[in-house]
Amino acid sequence: MTxxxxxxxxxxxxxxxxxxxxxxGRSHAARNALRHALSxxxxxxxxxAAEVEKLTRKIIGTNADAEMQELARxxxxxxxxxxxxxxxxxxLLSQALSDPDYESEAMHRKKAALAIRILRRFDSRTPMPDNxxxxxxxxxxxxxxxxxxxxxxxxxxxALDRYERRALSRRKFAIRAFDxxxx
Amino acid sequence: xxxxACSKANSKTKSNISPLAxxxxxxxxxxPQLLLHGEDAAAYDELLGRVCAAIKPVDIxxxxxxxxxxxxxxxxLRWRRLKSSLMRALAIKSLEEFLSENLDYDQYRKFFExxxxxxxxxxxxxxxxxxxxxxxxxxxxxxxxAVDKVNQIFANTYxxxxxxxxxxxxxxxxxxxxxxxxxxxxxxxxxxxxxxSVGSSIDTLMAKALAEDLDSIERIxxxxxxxxxxxxxxxxxxxxxxxxxxEVLRRQVQEVEAEFEVIEKTPAETKSAA
Numbered sequence: 001m002t003x004x005x006x007x008x009x010x011x012x013x014x015x016x017x018x019x020x021x022x023x024x025g026r027s028h029a030a031r032n033a034l035r036h037a038l039s040x041x042x043x044x045x046x047x048x049a050a051e052v053e054k055l056t057r058k059i060i061g062t063n064a065d066a067e068m069q070e071l072a073r074x075x076x077x078x079x080x081x082x083x084x085x086x087x088x089x090x091x092l093l094s095q096a097l098s099d100p101d102y103e104s105e106a107m108h109r110k111k112a113a114l115a116i117r118i119l120r121r122f123d124s125r126t127p128m129p130d131n132x133x134x135x136x137x138x139x140x141x142x143x144x145x146x147x148x149x150x151x152x153x154x155x156x157x158x159a160l161d162r163y164e165r166r167a168l169s170r171r172k173f174a175i176r177a178f179d180x181x182x183x
Numbered sequence: 184x185x186x187x188a189c190s191k192a193n194s195k196t197k198s199n200i201s202p203l204a205x206x207x208x209x210x211x212x213x214x215p216q217l218l219l220h221g222e223d224a225a226a227y228d229e230l231l232g233r234v235c236a237a238i239k240p241v242d243i244x245x246x247x248x249x250x251x252x253x254x255x256x257x258x259x260l261r262w263r264r265l266k267s268s269l270m271r272a273l274a275i276k277s278l279e280e281f282l283s284e285n286l287d288y289d290q291y292r293k294f295f296e297x298x299x300x301x302x303x304x305x306x307x308x309x310x311x312x313x314x315x316x317x318x319x320x321x322x323x324x325x326x327x328x329a330v331d332k333v334n335q336i337f338a339n340t341y342x343x344x345x346x347x348x349x350x351x352x353x354x355x356x357x358x359x360x361x362x363x364x365x366x367x368x369x370x371x372x373x374x375x376x377x378x379x380s381v382g383s384s385i386d387t388l389m390a391k392a393l394a395e396d397l398d399s400i401e402r403i404x405x406x407x408x409x410x411x412x413x414x415x416x417x418x419x420x421x422x423x424x425x426x427x428x429x430e431v432l433r434r435q436v437q438e439v440e441a442e443f444e445v446i447e448k449t450p451a452e453t454k455s456a457a
Contacts, residue, residue: 144263
């Protein structure tokens with residue numbers, strides 16, 4: 001069992017450490033658990049909220065009654081949400097593909113191990129053998145690069161796929177509700 | 184509105200898209216054109232135009248569906264293309280590996296001689312220009328004195344004749360595999376002969392290559408299936424909306440016709456009554 005003295009010390013230490021103090025530190029810490037923010041509603045983002053309003057006007061105009069306006073707004077929200085998910089997925093793949101030095105973590109480790117093995121075997125002044133240099137300088141290219149990226153990003157892609165599935169489903173029902181009300 | 188959007192896509196009048204939208208990758212229907220590095224924007228526009236012309240959107244919701252259908256179809260094509268190029272690359276790699284293990288020394292001796300001469304040129308800096316080449320040639324011809332001399336030069340370095348031989352064999356294998364991919368008859372004949380000599384075939388190599396990277400192929404197949412399923416679901420939704428819309432239109436027409444009949448009957452009835 002934890003002693004009374006230890007509990008007091010823990011509490012004192014905890015009071016002394018109250019997290020980040022600067023505004024920059026606090027704002028950084030506030031984003032610690034934030035990955036892609038796709039679970040947040042689009043209305044939380046002012047830029048997206050403006051897009052929702054714009055799309056709502058495109059769908060229903062400005063003269064419709066309040067109920068139709070609300071249904072159109074809901075539909076616009078689901079559409080913008082879907083776009084947001086797809087953009088996140090696109091960005092994930094696009095960033096990796098446009099990186100000319102893209103390499104998987106596993107391959108980085110393999111190369112480092114190979115370089116260490118060679119350096120241990122030979123004098124450090126001896127140049128690395130050409131075939132070793134070739135392996136160390138090699139990078140996945142063409143279809144291999146894309147396949148490597150897909151393998152590395154499987155988890156993120158699966159998560160984004162779940163978001164997209166939900167967004168599609170929400171939009172489908174929003175469209176159906178809108179169409180039914182319009183008739 | 185939908186007509187305007189469709190004509191935009193058909194005529195590919197990109198001037199209708201604002202410069203900012205172009206920078207942001209925005210296209211018609213307010214949906215971003217989600218192209219990856221190296222993909223053809225013009226081909227995407229053409230696909231959009233064709234789908235648009237076929238579906239003929241009647242409102243902005245139809246336009247949303249069209250944008251989705253195009254985007255998903257593009258994705259299906261992307262994954263199919265990737266799968267086919269990955270399979271081709273795997274087959275060539277497998278062929279290269281087979282060749283580098285099975286080529287006769289005579290088939291890559293020239294490469295060995297070239298590589299050895301180049302290395303000796305760098306190693307024996309104080310020699311005359313021809314000496315390394317002569318030594319490499321003698322070594323490639325397997326002359327004992329020359330081989331001993333080269334082994335002596337390579338002692339205490341990471342270099343060895345076997346490594347250079349392996350490198351030359353791999354280089355020749357790569358060249359032959361590329362020629363095979365370009366369907367050069369001489370390479371095809373040589374490769375088929377080599378494969379037959381070990382009781383193998385190009386199909387066996389292909390199967391072996393696929394087995395080694397089956398995970399990647401399966402992953403691509405999975406992505407293709409997802410995109411195809413979603414595209415088909417979009418098309419079903421368009422059908423459902425069209426059916427509902429036509430039902431509403433039919434009812435409207437019937438109502439209008441009924442009203443028309445009533446209007447028409449009234450003067451006739453008046454006449455008959457008179």
